[in-house]
Amino acid sequence: MTTLLPVIEAPRYRPPVLEIDASLTAEWLVAFLQDELVGRRGIRNAVLGLSGGVDSAVVAFLAARALGPEHVHCIRMPYKTSSPDSLADAQAVIDALGCDVRTIEITAAVDGYLQFEPDADARRRGNVMARTRMLVLFDQSSKLTALPIGTGNKTERLLGYFTWHADDSPPVNPIGDLFKTQVWQLARYLGVPARIVDKAPSADLEANQTDEGDLGITYLQADRILELILSGRADEHIVARGFAPSDVALVRRRVEGTHWKRHLPTTAMLSNTAINEFYLRPVDY
Amino acid sequence: MKVAIIQSKPRKGDVDSNLTDLGAAFAQIAGTSETYDLVVAPEAALTGYFLEGAVYERAFEAETLAQILADLWRENAGTARAPVDIVLGFYENAAGTYYNSALYLHVEPDAHRIVHVHRKMFLPTYGVFDEERFLSRGRRLQAFDTRFGRMAILICEDAWHAIMPMLAAIKGARVLIVPSASPGRGLAEGGELESVLHWRNVLRSYAVEHGVFVLYAGLAGFEGGKGMTGSSSVIDPFGDTIVAAPALGTHLISASIELSDIDVARARLPLLGDLSAVLPDLLLDAELMPYVSPASALKS
Numbered sequence: 001m002t003t004l005l006p007v008i009e010a011p012r013y014r015p016p017v018l019e020i021d022a023s024l025t026a027e028w029l030v031a032f033l034q035d036e037l038v039g040r041r042g043i044r045n046a047v048l049g050l051s052g053g054v055d056s057a058v059v060a061f062l063a064a065r066a067l068g069p070e071h072v073h074c075i076r077m078p079y080k081t082s083s084p085d086s087l088a089d090a091q092a093v094i095d096a097l098g099c100d101v102r103t104i105e106i107t108a109a110v111d112g113y114l115q116f117e118p119d120a121d122a123r124r125r126g127n128v129m130a131r132t133r134m135l136v137l138f139d140q141s142s143k144l145t146a147l148p149i150g151t152g153n154k155t156e157r158l159l160g161y162f163t164w165h166a167d168d169s170p171p172v173n174p175i176g177d178l179f180k181t182q183v184w185q186l187a188r189y190l191g192v193p194a195r196i197v198d199k200a201p202s203a204d205l206e207a208n209q210t211d212e213g214d215l216g217i218t219y220l221q222a223d224r225i226l227e228l229i230l231s232g233r234a235d236e237h238i239v240a241r242g243f244a245p246s247d248v249a250l251v252r253r254r255v256e257g258t259h260w261k262r263h264l265p266t267t268a269m270l271s272n273t274a275i276n277e278f279y280l281r282p283v284d285y
Numbered sequence: 286m287k288v289a290i291i292q293s294k295p296r297k298g299d300v301d302s303n304l305t306d307l308g309a310a311f312a313q314i315a316g317t318s319e320t321y322d323l324v325v326a327p328e329a330a331l332t333g334y335f336l337e338g339a340v341y342e343r344a345f346e347a348e349t350l351a352q353i354l355a356d357l358w359r360e361n362a363g364t365a366r367a368p369v370d371i372v373l374g375f376y377e378n379a380a381g382t383y384y385n386s387a388l389y390l391h392v393e394p395d396a397h398r399i400v401h402v403h404r405k406m407f408l409p410t411y412g413v414f415d416e417e418r419f420l421s422r423g424r425r426l427q428a429f430d431t432r433f434g435r436m437a438i439l440i441c442e443d444a445w446h447a448i449m450p451m452l453a454a455i456k457g458a459r460v461l462i463v464p465s466a467s468p469g470r471g472l473a474e475g476g477e478l479e480s481v482l483h484w485r486n487v488l489r490s491y492a493v494e495h496g497v498f499v500l501y502a503g504l505a506g507f508e509g510g511k512g513m514t515g516s517s518s519v520i521d522p523f524g525d526t527i528v529a530a531p532a533l534g535t536h537l538i539s540a541s542i543e544l545s546d547i548d549v550a551r552a553r554l555p556l557l558g559d560l561s562a563v564l565p566d567l568l569l570d571a572e573l574m575p576y577v578s579p580a581s582a583l584k585s
Contacts, residue, residue, distance in 0.1 A: 020472040028469070028478075028512060031533045035507035040297075182472075280337040283509045284297040 013241050016227040020182050022189030026062065029174040033066035036172045037147050040284055045146035048170075049133050050074040050093060050101070051204065052086035054187050054196050055175060056151040057093045061190040062174050063149055069099040073146050076103040077133045079110055079205075086204050092193040102140075106132045126205035130163035137170070147172060155180040155219060158226050159251070160258025161203075161211065168261075179223040215254075217247050225251040286433050286544055289314050291326045292517040292536040294506030297333040298343055304331060304353070307373075308361040310537060315362030321369060321539075322433065327464045327504035327517070328374035328385065328441055334466035335508045336376065340419045344378035347402050351390050355397035364394035370431060372502075374440060374464035376420075377404065383420050387438045387464045389429065401429035403438035407446060413468055413511060428456035434544060436460040441467065445487060454495035454557055455564060459547050461497050463488070466504035468511035469532060481514050481532055493524035495560075496551035498542055505535055522550035 037043045046063045050056050063072045076090050087103070094101045109132050114120055120128070134148075141148045150173030156162050157176060175183055180201070187197045201211040201219070212218050225248055228238045238248045260266075264276070273279050291310045295303040307326065314321050328334060332343045345353075354371055362369070369392050377386035385405040391398045404423025408416035426449060428437045437453035437460075444450065444463045453461060471479025484501070492499045498521060505515035518529035519540040530536035551557055 017473050021475060024476060024478070025472050027533070028472075032507050032510065032512060035294075035512075036510075039294075039506070278338075281339050282297065282335045282337050284333070285336065285339050 016224045016231075018179060018181050018223055018227060020178070020185055022186050025178070025182075025186055026065070026190060029062050030066045032174055033063060033149075033172070037067065041147065043145065043147045045071045045073060045144055046149045047073040047075060047137060047140050047144055047146035048149045048151060049137055050076055050090040051151075052076075052083075052089035052093075052196065053201060053204075054192060055153055055183055057089075057192045057196050058175060058183055058187045058190060059149055059151045060093050060097060060099065061187075061192060064097045064099055065190075069097045071146075072097070072099040073140065073144050074099055074101045075137060075140055076101065077106050077136055078103070079105070079129050080107040081207060082204050083202075083207075085199075089193070089196050089199070092196065096191065096193060104136055104140075106136065109135070122206050126203065127163045127166070129205055130166035134166045134169050149173065150176065152176055153180050153183050154178055155223055155226065156211075157262060158230075158258075159215060159222065159254040160261045161215060161254075162261070164261050179226065180219040181223045215250075217250055221247055222251055226255070229255060286323065286542050287319055287321045288500060288519060288540050288542060289321050289324045290500060290502045290517045290519070290530075290538045291324065291330075292503055292505050292515045292530045292534075292538065293326060293330050294513075294535045295330060295333045295504070297508060298336065298339055300331050300343060304357060307331070308357045311358050311361040313537060315366040319541075320366070323370045323372070323500075325462055325464065325500050325502045326371075326373040327502040328387070328466040329376065329504060330373050330464070330502075331375055333506075333508055334468075334504060334513065335511065337415070337419065340376050340383060341378075344376040344383050346378055347386070347388055347399060350375055350388060351397055351399050354388070354390055355392045358392050359394070367392050367394045368432075370400070370433075372438065372462050372464065374466075374502075377402070384423055385416060385420050385440060386423070387440055387462070389431065389436070389438065389462075391432070400431055401427065401438065403427070403440065405440040405443055406449070407442040409442045426452055426456075428453055428458040434459050436462060438462045438464070441465040444491075447487075447491070450491040450495060450497070451560070454491075454497055455561060459497055459544065461491065461499045463499060463501045465501060467514045467516075468508075469514040478514060478532065481516050484514075484516065485518070485526070488518070488520055489524045489526065492520040492522055493550075493554070495557045496522040496547055496554065498522055498544075498547065503530070503532075505533065522547045 046067055048059055050060055060074055078087055110128055137148045148170035150170035152162055152167050153175050154177055162168055184197055202209050225238060225243055235248050239245050269277050336343060371390045372387060374387045377384040387403050389401040391400050406423045408420055408422045410417040428435050435457040437458035439449050450461055467480055469478040469480050488499045488501055501518045503515040503517045504513040506513055514532040515530050516532050517538050519527050521527050528538050528540045530538050
């Protein structure tokens with residue numbers, strides 16, 4: 001009787017890799033912040049909006065490592081409908097790091113405009129709040145001689161889940177190439193308070209709002225699908241790997257509908273010296 | 286042979302400032318009790334790597350750069366510290382044609398000589414890279430004779446194609462000098478970036494297969510968010526990394542290497558000799574030795 005050979009079967013698919021070496025990532029991003037602020041611009045201070053969420057908490061921790069907490073200015077910018085928990089969670093970051101903090105309520109500024117637009121829906125109101133926060137952040141930047149640091153992650157950038165020329169406007173962003181699930185990994189490594197890492201992410205522009213509710217998909221699923229899309233995989237391939245066709249379609253639609261949000265404004269080209277078309281210089285030149 | 290590799294972090298486009306830093310590194314090298322024979326600096330060491338259209342403003346003619354470097358060495362290291370050989374990556378203006386090049390320069394107390402200029406052949410033009418939009422590619426891989434024997438220079442992606450070190454070794458190179466500027470990427474578990482790991486794997490495999498020393502000079506520092514991964518190293522002909530710098534930050538790495546190790550390594554593992562014998566057949570088999578495969582000789 002023939003003995004059957006033991007079969008060792010290769011897995012059909014390798015799972016999309018979202019795990020990061022958090023220690024290495026932190027070291028890399030700290031060096032990035034030091035080079036960009038101190039090395040290139042000669043600026044020793046950072047200013048950032050501390051929302052109470054995990055993204056800005058991670059950036060605060062990184063900036064404190066890179067520059068020293070005394071050089072990190074955290075600005076809390078609540079609107080009247082913002083959750084009190086957000087302020088408290090932001091305070092937990094301040095307490096952990098010992099960095100400078102200031103609370104500047106944006107209600108009067110936001111309502112000062114919106115009184116003329118009483119019919120503005122939640123999305124428009126949220127955009128006004130986001131843009132007002134950037135107005136504050138850039139003014140504080142000038143006052144404090146501190147560079148604004150961005151806190152947008154790769155997932156929200158890809159899904160277009162941000163206000164154009166608001167959340168994405170700071171000149172330096174350490175976490176913009178990290179998916180949300182990777183930001184969570186980094187947060188745990190850095191020691192961001194667990195209540196911030198574990199809570200449901202929210203833009204906190206409306207009551208009881210959550211990101212995953214707004215988006216219609218969990219971050220874990222979205223990140224896995226995004227990783228496959230960005231690696232060049234077709235939708236049929238992603239579905240064949242077990243992802244729900246509706247989830248794949250949702251993510252694809254959001255990515256493909258928001259390319260414009262990841263670019264500078266479109267400028268009509270008229271010459272052989274059009275900026276960024278013919279006249280090409282790197283940002284650090 | 287005493288070798289130093291300068292892992293530098295240039296200020297973008299600021300040639301004067303970067304020359305000052307290079308001069309300081311020369312002074313540091315010359316200030317030790319040992320006599321250095323060869324000093325290697327990375328790709329685009331005087332300007333930074335990503336220059337886009339500014340490459341035309343920051344390119345050197347090779348002869349001009351040779352004079353600048355020779356003077357810089359004498360001023361900072363002193364004429365008593367010559368002769369010395371210097372390798373440095375730079376953007377080259379060759380009568381209006383621009384290359385990503387590396388200069389091999391021999392400096393005497395009162396004279397200098399360009400030993401070789403290698404022009405990068407594989408210009409990465411994909412993803413984050415855009416070299417061929419701005420530069421012309423080199424057309425020649427040449428092994429050249431130095432006072433320490435025959436060497437070859439491979440710039441960055443040149444060294445990601447196995448045929449390049451192979452041909453360099455076949456042409457007689459015993460030392461491969463690799464100036465590089467490699468933006469780091471890949472954060473999966475493992476303690477180092479995937480691109481750094483790939484570099485080390487390919488360089489070590491070349492060193493072992495061909496019995497060559499590899500001198501890898503990596504640019505460091507962030508350029509518009511892209512972090513150059515340093516990791517300068519010296520790999521011996523047995524494939525062992527005998528000294529290496531970390532990915533981040535500026536460093537000076539130093540090694541005393543025994544060129545006779547090459548002979549020992551090749552005697553132990555004579556793959557290069559085997560390759561020299563077989564390569565003509567590999568390249569010319571269709572013309573020289575028509576080959577009937579067993580599959581085509583199927584019998585009924």
